[in-house]
Amino acid sequence: MTRETRPPRAEQQFFDDPAIDRIMGAFMALATEHYVLRDRFLALERGLAQSGSINPAALDQEPDESERAESLADRKAFVEALMRPLLGEQDALGVPGKFSLKTTKSEA
Amino acid sequence: MDDRSFTAAQDFLLSAKTFWTTTLYGAVRDSYSEKANHSQDGASDSVEAVAEALEDTTLYQFYAWLERHLQRMKYAGRYGLVPYHEERRREMLEALGHVDTDDRFLELNENLDLPAYYTGVDIHQHPGGVWSDALAGVIYERGARTTTPLLDAAGKDVHERFTDLALAGGSHSNVLDMGCGFGKSTQPFFRRLPDSRIEGVDLAAPCIKLAASLAQKAQSKNVRFRQMNACNTDYANESFDLVTSTMVLHELPPKTLDEFFDEAFRVLSPGGRMVNLDFYCLPDAFRRFIHYGHARRNNESYMGPLAEMDISKLLTSKGFVDVEILPFKETEGVDIDANGSWRFPWTVIAARKPERCGS
Missing domain, CATH: 3.40.50.150 (Vaccinia Virus protein VP39)
Incomplete structure (x- = not known):
């Protein structure tokens, strides 16, 4: 039996709520991806610096007020997208609350 | 998957493993020592008692999760050893193939029965184990390079x-x-x-x-x-x-x-x-x-x-x-x-x- 044809086996569980186990999996996958991108970004910077295309010292300098103001809108949009889900509000109106077919009683 | 991305991901996982090996393990050990010091019986001599003290703590749950999944990610997943080598299957097998006919070094037995204990579990979380795929030896060798956390400062393996x-x-x-x-x-x-x-x-x-x-x-x-x-x-x-x-x-x-x-x-x-x-x-x-x-x-x-x-x-x-x-x-x-x-x-x-x- 090859790796591909073997039936799946339930993963081990370490947290009281298995959702945390799975979220941690997604979190670590993203962290790995983030580091891969960071590594490539730094390699690009090194290459560009060696070719004289960029001045690394200038890149490392603290941005002045005008540059920070220019990026403010982008920063706000990023924070909005990141944190808006914490409010638990719908973007498109529908039935609220926890959904279950086991009961007709709304738990909202 | 390019070589740079694979190496960066594996280096990241190894650094995470090092944190787990040192800081997180130390925190779990200290947590247990503290619990043992405050209990009337002191440090217990049974595994069950340590389990009772630690298994429900958040710290230990993260410790255990990371031990399982850092190893999983080393072998499987997007930047794992298995997919990396799979993409290079032909060249890697070509590098190995020339010893097959030289029985001065190598003797294979296609009829060897592999025991059930050996084939029933993928040891080290190596998908397919170290036996089922022609690339398994090469993958195992690469994985084993980072198995021992305390490397010898004198460089002696x-x-x-x-x-x-x-x-x-x-x-x-x-x-x-x-x-x-x-x-x-x-x-x-x-x-x-x-x-x-x-x-x-x-x-x-x-x-x-x-x-x-x-x-x-x-x-x-x-x-x-x-x-x-x-x-x-x-x-x-x-x-x-x-x-x-x-x-x-x-x-x-x-x-x-x-x-x-x-x-x-x-x-x-x-x-x-x-x-x-x-x-x-x-x-x-x-x-x-x-x-x-x-x-x-x-x-x-x-x-x-x-x-x-x-x-x-x-x-x-x-x-x-x-x-x-x-x-x-x-x-x-x-x-x-x-x-x-x-x-x-x-x-x-x-x-x-x-x-x-x-x-």
Whole structure:
């Protein structure tokens, strides 16, 4: 039996709520991806610096007020997208609350 | 997947593992010490009591999760060893293929029955195990480079240090490495004993193919790797004056371990020594708890049973004498006792076959 044809086996569980186990999996996958991108970004910077295309010292300098103001809108949009889900509000109106077919009683 | 991304991801995982090995492990150990100090009974001597104290704590749950999943991500997932090598299958197999026909280095047995305990679980979380795919030996070798967290500051590999110990105080003209894997444990023996005959046996064809390939590249003329069950070899009685194994015993069910020692005894010459490097000496309940948890999380089903066995009694019952069970420090450059990091309970298990059986 090859790796591909073997039936799946339930993963081990370490947290009281298995959702945390799975979220941690997604979190670590993203962290790995983030580091891969960071590594490539730094390699690009090194290459560009060696070719004289960029001045690394200038890149490392603290941005002045005008540059920070220019990026403010982008920063706000990023924070909005990141944190808006914490409010638990719908973007498109529908039935609220926890959904279950086991009961007709709304738990909202 | 490009090479740079693969290396960056594996380096990230290794750094995360190092944090786990040092900071997180230390925090779990300190957490247990604190609980033990505050309890009326003090530190317990039972694994169950440590489990009772730790298993429901958030800290330990993260510790356990990371042990399981950092290893999973090392092998599988987007940047895992398996997909990386899969994308390079043809070139990697071409690099190995030329030893197939050279039986001076390599002897394969397509009809060898692999035991169910060996095929039923993917040890080390290596998908498909170390036996089912032609690339498995190469993948195993790459993965093993980062298995031992405490690297020797003097640069002396754990296998070299074990070989020092195995060869001490004797001359050896015939050496058998039982369960040799991809030959990492065999290399110091055939390199240091150029006039001796060295044989390595293992169940996994992909591993011994790599072992033979590496030996051929090293232009060694005194070694042969054979696909064979170490518990049931075809060597004549009293063929070897030294029999070794490295990190094999903990992979064997108790009944198979029994057969393994019987076979080692049979093939040893009178006066010959058996020297094994494995994981056995666990000084307290906390270390035992951590080790048993590692066994489960890393798919090492028989680590626990090995640690529970009375090996000295077993070897004596088989006729071995001069049984030695000694903690082994895998590094010269670090004060292990003061370091406090997670580490395997390295142990040397050695014994001698008497000059005359029954004497």
